[in-house]
C-alpha cells in the first residue's frame with residue numbers, strides 16, 4: 352500500500368507562532384485528511400467526526416477492527432450539541448463540569464449526525480474535551496468535532512511521543528503535529544453514563560475514586576471482564592498495549608524477590624536481551640537479589656541494553672544465568688510517584704522493543720490512584736504474551 356506522504360510538523364509551544372501550522376492541520380482535517388495530534392493523555396489520530404469516509408481512513412491506517420468505536424473530541428464543553436449527543440444525563444453534566452477539559456471520556460446516547468462508523472453501530476458515543484492546548488486549538492480551528500483513537504497501530508502500546516506515532520503510522524497519515532511528550536501518558540478514563548448507573552469501562556487518567564466523589568455514588572467497575580462475559584465496551588476484548596516481546600507480570604512484593612530473581616535468570620538462560628520494567632527501588636532490589644549489575648535507565652533515554660559505556664558496572668557482572676549487558680532495566684520512576692509511572696509506561700514498553708528484548712518482565716507497581724491504571728495496562732500487555740505466568744502466580748495480577 353502506498354499511503355500519503357506524512358508531514359511532521361514540530362510546534363514550538365508558543366501559541367502565537369504555532370497558530371499557522373495548527374490552522375494548516377485543521378484545513379487537512381476539514382478536507383477529510385488524517386492528523387495525529389498531541390493530547391494530555393496520549394497522541395490521537397484525528398479525522399472529521401462527521402465525515403464517514405475520513406473516519407474509515409482512521410481504521411485503515413491503524414488496522415483497527417471496525418467494531419471498536421472511536422472517541423469524539425470537542426474543543427470546549429459548549430460544543431456538546433444535539434447533533435452530537437441526543438441526551439446529556441445529569442451524571443455526564445456533573446462529571447464534565449468537574450473534569451473537563453481533561454482525561455475523561457463520557458459514553459452517552461449518540462446524536463443523529465454521528466456516522467455509524469464512529470460508534471461501530473452502537474447507539475452511544477464516547478465524547479471528551481481534552482486539556483492539551485494544541486488539541487483544543489486544532490479542534491476549534493477545524494470547526495467540528497474530531498474523532499480520534501490513540502495514534503498507534505492497533506494492538507501496539509499507545510504513542511506518547513511524536514516519534515512513537517511516526518514509528519507506527521508514517522506513510523499512513525497526512526500530518527503529525529509534534530508538541531513533545533504527552534504529560535499524562537495513559538489514556539482517558541472511559542465512563543458509561545448512558546444507563547441508570549455509571550459504569551467504568553476503562554480506568555485512565557482520572558481515578559475512579561475521584562469520579563465517585565463528584566457523583567456521590569459508587570461507579571460500577573466493568574473494567575475487568577469475567578471469562579465468557581460479553582464486553583460492555585468493544586475495546587475491552589482486544590489485545591492491547593502489547594509490545595512485540597512477550598511480557599510477564601511479576602509481583603515480588605507478594606511472591607518474594609527470590610521468585611522474581613529466578614524469573615529473570617530463567618529468561619536470561621533462554622536468551623537475551625531481557626527487558627525489566629519497574630519502579631526504581633524495585634529494580635535496585637532485583638539487582639541485589641540477582642547479583643546482576645542492573646542500571647535503571649529512563650525509558651526516554653534507553654537505547655541498547657546493558658550499562659552505558661564508562662559507567663560503574665559496565666561489563667563487571669557476569670553472574671550465573673546471564674550477563675548484566677543482556678538486561679535493559681527500564682525505570683518507571685519512584686514507587687510513590689504514580690503520575691511518573693503513568694508518564695513512562697508506554698515509553699518503556701516501546702523502549703523494550705527498541706532494545707531488541709526477547710522477553711519483558713514487568714514488576715507490579717503500587718495499586719493506588721493512577722497506579723491502578725498502570726497495572727490495568729500491564730495486565731493487558733501481559734495477557735498478549737506467550738509466556739503466561741503460571742510459575743509466579745501473576746495470572747491473578
Ligand code: TXA
Nearest residue numbers: 392394395420421475476477500501538539584585586
Ligand atoms: O485518552 C484517550 O482516550 C485517547 C486520546 C487520543 O483521547 N484516545 C483513546 O482512544 O484512547 P482509543 O480508541 O484508543 O480507546 C477508546 C476506548 C476503546 O476501548 C473503545 O472501545 C471505547 O473507548 N469506546 C469508545 N466509544 C465507546 C462507546 N460508545 N461505548 C463503549 N466504549 C466505547
Ligand code: MG
Nearest residue numbers: 500501502509
Ligand atoms: Mg487505543
